[in-house]
Amino acid sequence: MAKAKKSVFFCQNCGHEESKWLGQCPMCKEWNTFVEEKVTVAKTSSTKSVKESQVVPLSAVKMENEERISTNIEELNRVLGGGIVPGSLILVGGDPGIGKSTLLLQVCQQLEKAEKKVLYISGEESLRQIKLRAQRMGEFSDRLLLLCETNLDIIRSVIEKERPDTVVIDSIQTMYSEDVTSAPGSVSQVREATNTLMQLAKGLCVTIFIVGHVTKEGTVAGPRVLEHMVDTVLYFEGDRHASYRILRGVKNRFGSTNEIGVFEMRENGLREVKNPSEFMLDGRPEHASGSVVACSMEGTRPILLEIQALVCESNFGMPRRTAAGTDYNRVNLLMAVLEKRIGYHLGNYDAYVNIAGGIKINEPAVDLGIVMAIVSSYKNRPVSEDTMVFGEVGLSGEVRAVNMPEQRVAEAKKLGFQTCIIPEVSRESVKNIKGIKIIGVRNINEAIQQI
Ligand code: TYD
Ligand code: MG
DSSP states (O other), X not given: OOEEEEEEEEETTTOOEESSOOSBXXXXXXXXOEEEEEEEEEOOOSSOOOOOOOOOOGGGSOOOOOOOBOOSOHHHHHHHTSSBOTTOEEEEEEOTTSSHHHHHHHHHHXXXXXXXXXXXXXXXXXXXHHHHHHHHHOOOXXXXXXXXXXXXXXXXXXXXXXXXXXXXXXXXXXXXXXTXXXXXXXXXXXXXXXXXXXXXXXXXXXXXXXXXXXXXXXXXXXXXXXXXXXXXXXXXXXXXXXXXXXXXXXEETTSOSOOEEEEEEETTEEEEOSOHHHHHHTTOOSSOTTEEEEEEEETTEEEEEEEEEXXXXXXXXXOOEEEESSOHHHHHHHHHHIIIIIOOOGGGEEEEEEETTSOOOOOGGGHHHHHHHHHHHHHTOOOOTTEEEOOEEOTTSBEEOOXXXXXXXXXXXXXXXXEEEEEGGGTGGGXXXXXXXXXXXXXXXXXXXXX
């Protein structure tokens, strides 16, 4: 078939295509992300190959018992929806250095312990570097095979020859196909590579994990470009300076995307954190004003976390407000509610709100916690340490119900809290939990009486 070269411009962030260069991507609104790439277009010929395909009624589709392979890493299994579905293509995205290679090497270790044949293909590190990393993580058997390669055609033939159960591609941005003229890491290369891997995964029923770096520079295509092509998208996030990491499901064709997995980076690899609440509350200050424990649901799991606020008089005409780990606009809104409904003059005060540990929470259930932390700092009066707070705050200052109050109160009880301040309307749902004092509040005025 005749082929012609065409020059197009791709947004390296989201993969949006334009025929000319633009300063800002109309899709993802990022600036300076367009890069020119030459693509080969196959000219449509009049004689299309017609392959016979069969249509089937829904009732005739056989349901094989969907088998899942456990990775033996509980936190990962949960995010995947119970385990790996054989033949699926899983993208693991994250900032460079967050621990993607470490996590996947650990997955390889667990799978080869379960007698699976695993192939780890690295385009970033040498065999020696992988070995050095593996030595920190313990024993590996000969069922783990390594390959340092970036040429997709070679990778395809190796996979077809070796027939492993699981393949790890580290990373997709280093892979290239000779059929595509643009440089490795460009949108067309990354798409082509993912397509090839998708065909391999479905055709040979091998599970393929793809590592994708989140990049800020515009020259390397980000993982968002291939999100729509894969079955499952997991993002590995966390503060590089803190030791814990959160694995979040963004897309999953075989399970829910609400779940998170929590890990801690140690010298000998990643360790699962089974009780994230304890981990998040570690190192909480005693008798300090502006510190409140709130509860957020991450999927089916309640996580207790400490909200810190610092409110102090402003030296400038324009007060400073910052929010780390939560929505900045939400904090401004809650401060406006306090000003209007309670009558505090917060306009002359700087306010800094922080969720300790660096976790990001957007659930409205932490509203009441933020309000109480701000008031506690403003009045310089500590909230009792054994009190946990949750509830959504409305614009009239009312405290509204949130979902799953029972689980939240139960988690607080498990961690030894004595009192819970919750929306009055949720009291009925938690009446069966004994041994913890429940204070129901209808509005923020009632809540701040407790400080
Ligand atoms: P890595 O998995 O190489 O990150 P990525 O593949 O996402 O770029 O992780 C690199 C960081 O993790 C590096 O800063 C060192 C640290 N690390 C540990 O703290 N302990 C370990 O056992 C390992 C293997 C890495
Ligand atoms: Mg890596």
